[in-house]
Amino acid sequence: METPHWFVRNRLKTRQLWLIVAIYDHKSINKAAEVLGMTQPASSKLLREIEEVLGVALFERLPRGMQATWYGETMVRHARMVLRGLNTAWDEIADWKSGRSGRVTVGSIMAPAISMVPRAIEAFYREDRMARVSVVVESSDVLFPRLAQGEIDIMIGRFVVDGDKTNYDYETLVDQEAICFVARRDHPWQKRRKLSWQTLSEAAWVVPPPGGRLRHRFDMLFREQDVSPPRRLVETVELQTLAALVQRTDMLAILPTEAARHCAGSNLRILPLQLSCTMDSFGIITRRGHLLSPTAAELLGFLRTAAQTHYGGMAVKST
Numbered sequence: 001m002e003t004p005h006w007f008v009r010n011r012l013k014t015r016q017l018w019l020i021v022a023i024y025d026h027k028s029i030n031k032a033a034e035v036l037g038m039t040q041p042a043s044s045k046l047l048r049e050i051e052e053v054l055g056v057a058l059f060e061r062l063p064r065g066m067q068a069t070w071y072g073e074t075m076v077r078h079a080r081m082v083l084r085g086l087n088t089a090w091d092e093i094a095d096w097k098s099g100r101s102g103r104v105t106v107g108s109i110m111a112p113a114i115s116m117v118p119r120a121i122e123a124f125y126r127e128d129r130m131a132r133v134s135v136v137v138e139s140s141d142v143l144f145p146r147l148a149q150g151e152i153d154i155m156i157g158r159f160v161v162d163g164d165k166t167n168y169d170y171e172t173l174v175d176q177e178a179i180c181f182v183a184r185r186d187h188p189w190q191k192r193r194k195l196s197w198q199t200l201s202e203a204a205w206v207v208p209p210p211g212g213r214l215r216h217r218f219d220m221l222f223r224e225q226d227v228s229p230p231r232r233l234v235e236t237v238e239l240q241t242l243a244a245l246v247q248r249t250d251m252l253a254i255l256p257t258e259a260a261r262h263c264a265g266s267n268l269r270i271l272p273l274q275l276s277c278t279m280d281s282f283g284i285i286t287r288r289g290h291l292l293s294p295t296a297a298e299l300l301g302f303l304r305t306a307a308q309t310h311y312g313g314m315a316v317k318s319t
Contacts, residue, residue, distance in 0.1 A: 014086070016050045017079040019043055020058060024076045027065030084150050102295030103132035106303075107143040107152040109282060110239060111177065111256040117156065120306035124299050131295045139212030139237055140282070147285060153296040154303065155285040158213060169286050173307050177279035178257035179217060181271040184247050190269055197225040204232040206242045206253040217277055218254045224276065243268060 015036070022032035033043035051058055058072035068076060091103065108117050113135065121133055136143065140157035147155045147168075156173070159165060181200075183189060201222055207230075208215040222229040234251070236242060239259065246253050247267045255263070256279065260270050284303060286292070292300065 013046070014083075016046050017083055019046050020050070020072065021076055021079050021083065023047070023059060023066055024068050024072065027067065029066060081150050088150070102293050103134070104153050104293065104296040104299050105134040105136065105151065106154050106156070106299070107136040107138065107146060108156040109140055109143070109158070110137060110237060111258040112156045112173070112282070112307075113137045114239065114259060114262050116173075116303070116306040116310040119310060120299065120302040123306065124302045129295075131299075133299065137237065137239075139208055139214065141211045141213075144285075147287065150287075150290075153286075153292060154300055156282065156303070157285065158280055158282045159285070160213075167288050169288050170283050171285075171304070172281055172283040173311055174283075175281045177282060179214065179254060179275055179277070179279055180257045180260050181273055181275070182246060182253050182255055182260050182263070182268050183250075183271055185267045185269045187250060187252075187269075189271065193272065195271070195273065197222060197227040200252070201227045201230050202232075203230060204234075204249070204251045205230045206234045206236065206245050206251055208237050208254075209235040212237075213279055214254065214256070217279060221275060221277065239263070 015038075018036055019032055019038075022035050023029055026032050026035065029043055029047065030040050033040045036043070038046075047058070054071070054075075056071040057069055058075055059066040059068055106117060117135060121135075124131075124133070136146070136152060140155075141160045143152060143155050143157050144160045146152045159168075159170065189195060205218075207218055219229045234245060242253050242255075243263055243266050245251050252271070257270070260268065284300070284307070286300070
């Protein structure tokens with residue numbers, strides 16, 4: 001096990017971590033002291049001590065309040081992770097004491113969230129476990145920061161970082177993900193053999209919010225045809241909301257083909273269009289070097305098994 005730095009072993013106090021996070025959030029040492037139930041002199045002393053140990057200033061005192069320096073931004077980011085980890089440890093111990101066997105949070109993009117993830121959870125609970133499992137369905141650009149901050153234990157999605165990926169383990173599930181346009185079963189366009197991109201751009205659509213890969217692909221499909229992307233948009237990743245809107249209106253939507261096929265029984269049909277692109281690969285992502293709880297590690301095994309059954313191949317571990 002890596003030996004902690006000497007200032008962590010000997011000088012760093014949990015109360016100092018709470019303090020610098022509170023100062024960052026409230027931009028005031030007085031307000032931070034009040035929130036934490038401390039006196040202003042005591043909070044100033046704690047801040048001074050940690051700045052002396054680190055040898056840098058964590059905050060600048062400005063007319064509009066205290067502003068974190070670059071060093072402060074770094075320290076606050078890691079302080080949040082440490083405090084979140086301590087809270088998680090407390091919750092896990094409380095779960096074990098109360099007879100529950102821990103908790104785990106899985107973050108997933110849409111298609112696996114409605115296919116392999118339920119299979120894995122069903123198998124996981126088949127053995128009469130008392131664990132708490134939370135599932136967060138979002139786009140990868142939303143999930144990845146939450147994984148990095150420790151809010152999510154296991155992510156099923158895409159890498160959204162261009163820099164150093166050595167802090168993560170990645171197990172490929174799907175090399176390419178097909179996408180399609182969908183409409184309600186009795187939509188007047190379902191019987192058309194040919195639809196112009198200009199006509200499609202003038203329709204109302206349900207699409208993911210900006211920032212995600214699927215939204216980027218959607219916009220690029222129109223730009224590649226020298227047509228402006230649609231402007232009549234409802235932005236959501238909630239599949240139930242999407243399905244309800246498409247079923248009740250003439251709105252169209254873009255979906256991963258796997259998700260669209262899942263919705264086929266709810267009056268949605270894939271429009272007969274050949275799209276020129278696919279989505280990038282996705283897989284299981286975990287933080288390298290981070291020890292998963294026994295509950296999370298066990299659920300990870302069930303996710304791998306469900307992926308092997310659903311996608312027809314064992315996940316390939318890569319970096």
